[in-house]
Amino acid sequence: MGAPVITPDELTDLDTPVVVAVETPLWSIIKKLREKGFRNIVPYVFIIFDQEVDEVDSANHYLIQSFYYEVFRSKKNNNSLLSIDIPVTMRCSLRCRDCSNLMQYFKKPRHADFEQMKRAVKKLFDLIDFTFDVRILGGEPFMNPDLYKFIDLFHAYSSKFAYMWVITNGTIIPDERNLEALKNRKIFVRISDYQNPRQQIEKLVSVLVKNGIFHEIVPIQAWQDCSRIQNYHRTQEENEAVLRNCGVRDTPTIIDGKIFRCPLSGSAWLLSILPPELYEYVELLNSNDSNDSLRRQIQGLMRQKYLKACNFCGNRSINTNRIPPAIQTGEPLEYDIYARI
Ligand code: SF4
Secondary structure (H helix, E strand, C coil), rough: CCCCCHHHHHCCCCCCCECCCCCHHHHHHHHHHHHHHCEEEEHHHHHHCCHHHHHCHHHHHHHHHHHHHHHHHCCCCCCCCEEEEEEEEEECCCEECCCCCCCHHCCCEECCCCCHHHHHHHHHHHHHCCCEEEECCCCCCCCCCCCHHHHHHHHHHHHHEEEEEEEEECCCCCCCCHHHHCCCCCEEEEEEEECCCCHHHEEEEEEEHHHHCCCEEEECEEEEEECCCCCCCCCCHHHHHHHHHCCCCCCCEECCCCCCCCHHHHHHHHCCCCCCEEEEEEEECCCCCCCHHHHHHHHHHHHHHCCHHHCHHHHCCCCCCCCCCCEEHHHHHHHHCCCCC
């Protein structure tokens, strides 16, 4: 842009237009500049946002999301979400020992019920104004032959989200109907590359390119060692720190007509891994509560300092032990119902 890059302390002329170019803490710097009297402030992410969507790669998507995240966290009565996870199936073409969404424990994995999801998504979009991302995932989403129905479902709500991601392990080539549904400027296919043989990913990429479908390959070198569900006997302060540092603390997940705060707590509920009183969710369906009440319940869930489930979660912070990704296990893993309370 040719504009000089200077620190906030070097700014003196209150009429100077300021482009704030830090990633975080963007929002607090804008606040500070406003307090000093600057009025013409533009967060750089707004400039990126003006780009054509096909120029938005994952790097600047994360920058935009981080800005949105700060806005989201700073507002008190905000009817928007950072992201929504839609697990369309618990079936997977891999069985990874350390899957953070707990797929390795499902003995009889099943697909999500489309009609039920349709009603739950409608209800959720009646309740919220906006979500930055919609993430379609599994298991492996392309295992569900009706994936296209789930994607099409969101077309009616496209003004309510910025991006949709279909997150795949790259082992399955989508069929024609699913490819057709993916041809949309808001939809990106994110391929997690676990450094396995590359032929299948290359084949998938060539099909996506041929069909003009936006996609990216994300090389995954390590996972967090977080999928062992047991009673960690943490104090309240420790559980609050676990949630505060959790990478998926703002990733509500719709499962069986309920909204959970994170994918792990939703999967734990499906598996009955914890005693019933330890699950926290909002009933989107089968509830006589008014929309206002449900909105308050969702806001309350998203603002809890920790979940009861956090005490049983291996911890998804950046400090959690790193392990090799996608180590395969032949059979579903055993687990203790009620996680050795
Ligand atoms: S249970 Fe708590 S720490 Fe674990 S993934 Fe969910 S929010 Fe994060």
